[in-house]
Amino acid sequence: MQIVAADAGVATGTIYRHFPSKAELFATVFQRVAGQEVDAVAAAAGGPDSAAIRLQRVAETFIQRALAAPRLAYALLAEPVDPLVEAERLVFRRTYAAILADLVDDGIRQAAFPPQSPDLSATALVGLLAETLVGPLSPQAADPPALPVNEFTQEIVALCLRAVSARSHP
Amino acid sequence: MQIVAADAGVATGTIYRHFPSKAELFATVFQRVAGQEVDAVAAAAGGPDSAAIRLQRVAETFIQRALAAPRLAYALLAEPVDPLVEAERLVFRRTYAAILADLVDDGIRQAAFPPQSPDLSATALVGLLAETLVGPLSPQAADPPALPVNEFTQEIVALCLRAVSARSHP
DNA sequence: AGGTGATGTGAATCCCGGTTCACTTCTTGG
DNA sequence: CCAAGAAGTGAACCGGGATTCACATCACCT
Numbered sequence A, B: 001m002q003i004v005a006a007d008a009g010v011a012t013g014t015i016y017r018h019f020p021s022k023a024e025l026f027a028t029v030f031q032r033v034a035g036q037e038v039d040a041v042a043a044a045a046g047g048p049d050s051a052a053i054r055l056q057r058v059a060e061t062f063i064q065r066a067l068a069a070p071r072l073a074y075a076l077l078a079e080p081v082d083p084l085v086e087a088e089r090l091v092f093r094r095t096y097a098a099i100l101a102d103l104v105d106d107g108i109r110q111a112a113f114p115p116q117s118p119d120l121s122a123t124a125l126v127g128l129l130a131e132t133l134v135g136p137l138s139p140q141a142a143d144p145p146a147l148p149v150n151e152f153t154q155e156i157v158a159l160c161l162r163a164v165s166a167r168s169h170p
Numbered sequence C: 001a002g003g004t005g006a007t008g009t010g011a012a013t014c015c016c017g018g019t020t021c022a023c024t025t026c027t028t029g030g
Numbered sequence D: 001c002c003a004a005g006a007a008g009t010g011a012a013c014c015g016g017g018a019t020t021c022a023c024a025t026c027a028c029c030t
Helices: A002-008 A012-018 A022-045 A051-068 A070-077 A083-109 A118-137 A149-164 B002-008 B012-018 B022-045 B051-068 B070-077 B083-109 B118-137 B149-164
Strands: none
Touching: A002 A012, A022 A051, A022 A070, A022 A083, A051 A070, A051 A083, A051 A118, A051 A149, A070 A083, A070 A118, A083 A118, A118 A149, A118 B118, A118 B149, A149 B118, A149 B149, B002 B012, B022 B051, B022 B070, B022 B083, B051 B070, B051 B083, B051 B118, B051 B149, B070 B083, B070 B118, B083 B118, B118 B149
């Protein structure tokens, strides 16, 4: 809190005129920033295109934004935080999942995707995206990425699309 | 530490005869327990069967063990922990990923799976499994599961298999 | 101008639980 | 049976950092 106050150019006590506790301050910040990310992804999920195309766009948006702001993405996805912030993170992930669930639902209705639980598939996609990104984002993991960014993105997109699409050989 | 000591029937100081700090004690416990889980999954990954069948077995093993010991699974996968334990968790996830990467690699060589980065796909599978399970495992989330256990398991297995398998319509 | 409430200040407080340590008790090899 | 070291004890210590609060300043209204 000392550092936050100094950074903001105010005294420590001043923070407590606006936020009841460190946890709530951090949760509020998380909420705002996460909201912007959600908005970007929600925008990518819209449009008149097929579910597959929209899913591709969502995944690309998610990945590109994460790679463009790795520290932020790491904070939003994986950094250890207060329980109150962790609760906010859960909401954040659920919101992503809700967007994806709608998308998957559309795909099923268009018969582009086979029957499946939209909620479960959406959750799986969130986990898939988050886990594949946490590696490269992790601040100390400075080892050079195994794949060039473009290939990396396309691989993950392919995984997402396959996961919810029909297989050739059941 | 007080509680751990009381639980173990020893004095607090005694713990420090065996472990240099709380973090290292917890990390050691995590390591041991995680090791058992990894062994179980590694066993499921072996055998003479096709990569797809083995992947199915791995996923089923992972899911069933998690659902059988939800609290433990939650602790291993998602519960907030000391940084040192978090590092152990990273190793744990990487170990799972390594097992799966071998499996995916086999599948590609058998031409059962299309070309893809085994490491990336394996990481994706770990994320997919972890995220779909964290919901039901989360201790406070006592809402009745949307799907019966069997269907839940089969859905997740299907997602895993599809994610690494060929699609009918590219 | 004067009063009143909101806002700012930052050193001091307070709390919490991990860790220590002087002492006791057990174990083991000679 | 006796050192001498290992293991056990638990009350007290201690550090760190979030939070408080008595006081100063500001903004705004009459």
